Amino acid sequence: MAFEPLPKTRETQKMTQDLSGSADLHAFRSHTCGALRLEDVGANVRLSGWVHRVRDHGGVLFVDLRDHYGVTQIVCDPDSPAFADMELVKSEWVIRIDGVVKARSEDSRNDTLPTGAIEIFVREMEVLGAAKELPLPIFGEPDYPEETRLKYRFLDLRRETIHNNIMKRAQIISSMRQRMIDAGFFEFQTPILTASSPEGARDFLVPSRMHPGKFYALPQAPQQFKQLIMMAGFDRYFQIAPCFRDEDARADRSPGEFYQLDIEMSFVTQEDVFQAVEPVLRDLFVEFADGASVTESFPRIPYKEAMEKYGSDKPDLRNPIVMENVTDHFAGSGFKIFAGMIEKDPEVRVWAIPAPTGGSRAFCDRMNSWAQGEGQPGLGYIFFKDGAGSGPVAKNIGEERTKAIAEQLGLGDGDAVFFVAGVPKNFLEFAGSARVRVGDELGLSETDGFKFCWIVDFPMFEWNEDEKRVDFSHNPFSMPQGGLEALETQDPLTINAYQYDIVCNGVELSSGAIRNHKPEIMEKAFDIAGYDRQVLEDKFGGMLRALQYGAPPHGGIAPGVDRIVMLLCGEPNIREVTMFPMNQQAEDLLMSAPSDVSPSQLRELHIRLNLPKE
C-alpha cells in the first residue's frame, strides 16, 4: 500500500537516522514503514505498525507491516528467535519488530512498493496491541455497508482510499489557509453558541441553563459576525468555519454540519471580491487536480442568461449544449400545438435543445419516452439526415422553417434538436434536465477537468406563491443593485442584487454578496419582504446598531470546503471525504449521537420532554 508520501517532518527525519545498536533505539521505531531503501541494507532497525497481511509458508513467513507512511515486508524463518511469536500474529495487530535490513534478491523485489527492494529479517517482536476478529477488512478494501463502516470508522479510516482522501482534505485546507494568508487575509474565530435567526435553514438549538426557557443556536454560518468584523475595522477576514443547519442529508450534504472557507472584505466592489477569490480557488484546484484542466478565467454568467441557456443556475459547463429561443420559427407555423400556445399567451416561448450527433429516430424516441416518464406530455424533436429535417415537427412546420432552425443552431446531418414550449419559469427545470440528459446520452460532456463560472445578478426578491408575498430570494443582507432608489421605485421582482455564486462542474461551490451596509436600505428591503421594523430590531439588533455607527461598504463569499474536497477527490459522496460523518438519519453510529440524557441534566435546563405518541 502506498499512502501519499508526505514531506518529511523534523520528527520523521530524526526517526530515519540509522541507529545501530538496539540500546540506542527509540522505544517504538527507528524508521517509519515507508522509509527504508536499498541504501539502508545492513542497518539494525525497529519498526512499529499494523499487520497488514500475513503470508505463512510454514518454513518462511512474510508479514506486511503498515503505518501511515507505507508498508514494509518483514520476513522470518525458523532461524529467527521471533519465529514462534511471529506465527501467531493476525491482521491488524499492532506490533513492534527489531531486525536487520536485507536486500531482496533481484527476482523477489516488489516494484509496486517504495520499500520493495528491501525486507526486514526480524529478530524480536512485541505485540503492542492485539486485534479481535475484524468486522471489516482493511486489506483490499472491498465494498462494505455504510452502517458497518460508520460504526467502525476507526477501522474504515485505515483503508487506503479514504485515508488518502482525508490526507488530501488536510492538505487542501492547509493550502487554502496559506493562500488566504498570503493574499492579506486574517483568520478570526467566531462564536459557536449564538442566537437563532429567523431566516434560512432550521437551527440547532442549545438550551441555556442560566436563562431558563431560552436557547442558543449553532451558527448556520458566521454571516453576521463576519460583517461585524468588517464594521470593527479588521478589513479582511477569513475562517475555515464550521456551519450548522438542521436539514435533511443528501449525498453531497452532511446532515448537521459542514465547513466553509468564509471570507469577508471591506471597501470592495463585487469586482474586487472576484479578483481576490478567483485566483485562490483556481490555483488551489490546479495544485490538487492531478493535471486535469482548470478554467483559467471564470466566465461570468448573469442568472437570467444561465437559466435561458442551461436551464439551471448551476450549469455544468463540461456539457457543451446551449439552449436557444426559437419561438419565432413556431409562431404562426403549421405545428398547431406550439403555434396555438404562442398566440394565446405572449409569455410563451419555445426553446431548442440542440443535440449534435443525436440524429437518429431511435435516440429521439428514447428521449421522448424519457420525457414522458418525467411527467411531460412528450418532447418534440427534429432530426437531420440527407440534407433535410425529419420527424413530425419538421413535417408540420415545413422545410423553410426547419432549415432556419438548423441554421440558427448550427446543426446539420446526423444532428437533432428537441423543443420545449410554455411559460419559461414552468419548463426551465425540465429543459435543464433534458439538456443534461442529452449531453450524457450522447457522451458530449468532457469527463475530466474543472469548469468554473461565476453566476451573477441574482434577483433580490422572489414571489412566494404559497404565502402570496414577496420574499428574499437569497441573502437578506445583500445590497440591491440601484440601492434605495431601486427599492423605492422599481417592481421588487425586477431588482437584482450584488449577489453571486461560483459554480464548478454543475456544483454550487460558493455563494456571496456585496452586503447592504446602509440601515435605511436594509429597513426598506426587509419592509418589502414583509418584516416590520420591530422584527428587524429583535432579530438583527446587533447588526442594525453596528450599521448606524460607521459601517464600511463590504462584501464576501463562502466556498464550501467539503464540496471542494469532493470534487478534487472525485468522490460523489461527502462521507468519503469526512472523517467522522453522521448517517442519513443524522446519527453518529460510532459515538451514538444523538443520545438520551439524564433526568438531572434535563432538570438543570428546566426541560420536560413531550415525546410524540408511538
Next chain:
RNA sequence: GGGGGUGUAGCUCAGUUGGUUAGAGCGCUGGCCUGUCACGCCAGAGGCCGCGGGUUCGAGUCCCGUCACUCCCGCCA
C-alpha cells in the same frame, strides 16, 4: 413528510415456474507448505433467507404490512 432501490453466511453475491438437505467467492478456525507479495493446497465451522402476517399440500421465491440502510423530492437565506 413523500417517492424509488436494496435487504439470503461476518462481507460481496447466486438461488430457475412456488418443490427434497439454500450455494459460490472472500473472511474465519484447524492442518500441510522455505521466497511470497490477491501466496498455494486440504479440511471445517458458520443461515430466524430483515421482521410480522397472509395465500398454498408446500414460500428465500407470490400478496399485505412493517423495519433498516441508501438515493431522490420537499427542505437547505
